[in-house]
Amino acid sequence: MTTPARLTVLAGPTAVGKGTVSADIRARYPEVWLSVSATTRAPRPGEVDGVHYHFVTDDEFDRMVADGQLLEWAVVHGRNRYGTPRAPVEARLAKGEPALLEIDLQGARQVRASMPDARFVFLAPPSFEELERRLVGRGTEGPEERERRLATARIELAAEAEFDHVIVNDDVARATDELIATMGLPTR
Structure with a gap:
């Protein structure tokens, strides 16, 4: 019997x-399974449904919440909803495979409440000014x-x-390698 893995x-x-x-x-550590979140926001240029996100309607998201299909979910930036489908995460962990969730703060808090043994990692910018530069530089949002x-x-x-x-x-x-090492996996 496989020992359940620890979620990161x-x-x-x-x-x-x-x-x-x-x-x-994804590119360098294919053995790490990365959860694909569901979202009600529209795809950005280059995003592929089922790879970057599961793009769903508001009604579909409501059904997922009502049916308990989401490990966590939140309204992000006061606009769109994002959530982590529960079944794929639980299946990976049961197989003992390394699993990673990339989520927002609200979602992390929900996961902590339901899976307190998970490993919680905060990705920080070098400075707030750099964070602002990156946000402006990606050009995917208007000023508001x-x-x-x-x-x-x-x-x-x-x-x-x-x-x-x-x-x-x-x-x-370097950040990727540090995350992989934090997960207890060998870096390359």
Whole structure:
């Protein structure tokens, strides 16, 4: 019988590079299973349904919540909902496979309440100014949305102490390797 694996939860503020670090893990550490969240937001250019997110309607999301199909879910930046489908996470952990959730602070708190033995990792920016530069540089939000996200980021940065580990994302490959080492896996 396989021993259940320990779940790792990666959270941090908007534009800190959670998606970039996750993409680096996908490319360099294929043995790590990365959960694909459901969201009610529209896809950004280049995002693929089922790979980056499961893009669902509000009605579909409501059904998932009502049926208990989400491990966690939240309204993010006051607009769209994001959530982690429960069944795939539980299946991976039962097989003893390394599993990683890339979620926001609200979701991390929900997972902590239901899975307190998970490993919680906060991805931090080198500075708030760098975080703002990254958010502006990606060009996916207008000025109003950027301000909303930066206001949320200030709150999220204050929650860093709630996490088991903090990794500063000053270099993607280094941050990825530190996350992998924190998960107890060999780096390469």
